[in-house]
Amino acid sequence: LSAKIISKLESMNGVNGPQNGQPHLDHADGQYFLTEAYKVILEEVLCKGTDVKEKVCDWHDPEELSALLDLELREGGESHHQLLQRVRDVAKYSVKTNHPRFFNQLFAGVDYHSLAGRFLTEALNTSQYTYEVAPVFVLMENVMLTKLRSMVGWPQGDGIFCPGGSVSNMYAMNVARYRAYPQVKVQGLWAVPRLAAFTSQESHYSLCKAASFLGIGLDNVFMVKVNERGCMIPEDLDEKIELARSQGAVPFLVSATSGTTIQGAFDPLDRIADICDKNKLWMHVDAAWGGSVLFSKKHKHLMKGIERADSLAWNPHKMLLAGLQCCVFLLKDNTDLLKQCHCANATYLFQQDKFYDMRMDTGDKSVQCGRKVDCLKLWLMWKAVGTEGLAERVDKVFKLARYLVREMSKREGFQLVNEPQFVNVCFWYIPPSLRGKEGNNDYQEKLSKVAPVIKERMMRKGSMMVGYQPLREKVNFFRMVIISPHISQEDMDFFLDEIERLGKDLYNAL
Numbered sequence: 001l002s003a004k005i006i007s008k009l010e011s012m013n014g015v016n017g018p019q020n021g022q023p024h025l026d027h028a029d030g031q032y033f034l035t036e037a038y039k040v041i042l043e044e045v046l047c048k049g050t051d052v053k054e055k056v057c058d059w060h061d062p063e064e065l066s067a068l069l070d071l072e073l074r075e076g077g078e079s080h081h082q083l084l085q086r087v088r089d090v091a092k093y094s095v096k097t098n099h100p101r102f103f104n105q106l107f108a109g110v111d112y113h114s115l116a117g118r119f120l121t122e123a124l125n126t127s128q129y130t131y132e133v134a135p136v137f138v139l140m141e142n143v144m145l146t147k148l149r150s151m152v153g154w155p156q157g158d159g160i161f162c163p164g165g166s167v168s169n170m171y172a173m174n175v176a177r178y179r180a181y182p183q184v185k186v187q188g189l190w191a192v193p194r195l196a197a198f199t200s201q202e203s204h205y206s207l208c209k210a211a212s213f214l215g216i217g218l219d220n221v222f223m224v225k226v227n228e229r230g231c232m233i234p235e236d237l238d239e240k241i242e243l244a245r246s247q248g249a250v251p252f253l254v255s256a257t258s259g260t261t262i263q264g265a266f267d268p269l270d271r272i273a274d275i276c277d278k279n280k281l282w283m284h285v286d287a288a289w290g291g292s293v294l295f296s297k298k299h300k301h302l303m304k305g306i307e308r309a310d311s312l313a314w315n316p317h318k319m320l321l322a323g324l325q326c327c328v329f330l331l332k333d334n335t336d337l338l339k340q341c342h343c344a345n346a347t348y349l350f351q352q353d354k355f356y357d358m359r360m361d362t363g364d365k366s367v368q369c370g371r372k373v374d375c376l377k378l379w380l381m382w383k384a385v386g387t388e389g390l391a392e393r394v395d396k397v398f399k400l401a402r403y404l405v406r407e408m409s410k411r412e413g414f415q416l417v418n419e420p421q422f423v424n425v426c427f428w429y430i431p432p433s434l435r436g437k438e439g440n441n442d443y444q445e446k447l448s449k450v451a452p453v454i455k456e457r458m459m460r461k462g463s464m465m466v467g468y469q470p471l472r473e474k475v476n477f478f479r480m481v482i483i484s485p486h487i488s489q490e491d492m493d494f495f496l497d498e499i500e501r502l503g504k505d506l507y508n509a510l
Contacts, residue, residue, distance in 0.1 A: 033080055037087050044091035049098045055462030056102050057095045100487045101464035106289050109484025111321040113384040117377035118323050127370045129363025131356055138360050141375040149330050151294045153307030158338050159330040160365050161374040165288030166206035168313030168329035173210045176253040176282035178341040189215045196244035198222045199255040200232040204286055207255050229418050230265030237275055253282045258303050259290020262471055262479055264422030269305030285309045292319040296394040319483055320390055322378045339365045393485040397423050401482045404492045417477050425480040429499050431506040446510040448475035457502045
């Protein structure tokens with residue numbers, strides 16, 4: 001600790017911070033509080049939160065949790081002691097996504113170098129729109145985008161860090177429309193024909209949201225059929241394009257998926273690119289989840305043909321553990337299309353007579369004005385472990401997913417939805433009370449209740465977290481997602497044992 005903070009600690013000697021509701025504006029006082037708060041974070045989040053013996057979550061129903069947290073805001077401020085207890089309570093009752101048995105989302109685990117980057121960017125508190133306020137990060141973002149594009153197979157191009165894959169997908173739709181009909185930016189929707197976009201039945205819902213936000217309309221997003229594994233069927237894409245034309249719409253965009261949210265399916269990019277080339281359509285790939293396979297020599301074949309795409313969404317905060325949020329939108333285009341589409345040329349921010357190269361002011365490429373720095377967390381992590389280290393992370397979780405599938409096959413009651421392509425292991429657990437009753441009229445109805453009941457039991461127990469969902473005609477099944485390199489085969493064994501423990505007595509609940 002600095003001498004100033006030590007002096008502050010000595011002078012306080014048991015005093016609990018500013019009294020009589022005075023604001024915490026003194027630097028030494030604030031730094032003392034931050035030092036103490038960091039100790040709480042280290043203990044509750046980074047020590048207990050990664051300890052397999054601790055709960056994934058300390059579950060309470062909303063009314064009870066509201067009472068425990070004391071969320072009311074009052075006229076006066078609180079003491080250091082009270083505030084530190086607030087920090088402890090927030091950590092205690094939050095879900096521990098760093099826990100080895102958190103399998104609920106498409107992010108998990110912690111990388112400490114990335115976390116250091118997140119702490120640093122929060123402390124620096126700058127916005128990534130101009131070189132004058134973020135010189136280090138403008139240069140860093142350019143380096144990161146260039147490196148990621150090279151992994152896609154694009155020696156040149158463009159891109160930007162975005163607040164989530166959903167925004168990246170919206171950017172793709174907006175840029176594709178602008179390329180086809182640049183007049184839409186000034187004249188509006190009346191200046192363009194009815195447009196049609198195409199994506200698979202298992203693509204992310206953000207594509208439909210983007211069509212709604214941009215005025216293209218949900219009815220003009222044509223859903224292409226998928227095979228049993230969830231991969232887009234190119235022949236049906238061809239048919240849907242012709243169907244759109246027969247209805248008077250103008251096709252302009254195909255959005256393929258590399259790593260669907262539920263089944264982790266990879267669309268056949270080369271065949272889709274052939275169709276896009278033939279029809280002169282923008283080809284976007286939503287690789288928010290699956291893009292990180294590009295690090296792996298063993299598994300990057302899943303994205304064969306990605307270099308033929310026009311744009312790509314990729315979220316390193318998922319499989320690479322870069323931490324929320326870290327998402328990029330990449331383009332093959334090198335004609336400044338992204339900036340032309342989004343710029344507003346605000347003269348108070350993007351002055352054209354600055355004393356440095358104004359091309360370094362990248363903020364006008366974004367829909368946002370203020371934009372958080374998201375490149376440092378990935379850069380610092382990459383610096384720490386190298387490209388090889390990130391590749392090892394990808395390969396390890398693939399290996400664990402295959403181990404889990406093998407172990408499932410040895411146990412009664414576990415039934416795969418489909419053989420996984422990726423690290424999403426989708427399955428039903430058939431409790432003893434339902435085994436052998438597949439022919440009963442009420443079998444599917446009862447099976448649909450199994451996953452919700454087991455999920456409630458694990459949440460209330462705090463032993464682990466895993467998601468479930470239905471999918472078209474398929475009733476509720478579990479989606480086990482393996483992401484964190486901190487987990488082991490023992491965690492996979494525990495997972496199977498726990499599902500059996502929580503579900504073996506299911507009878508009356510069904």
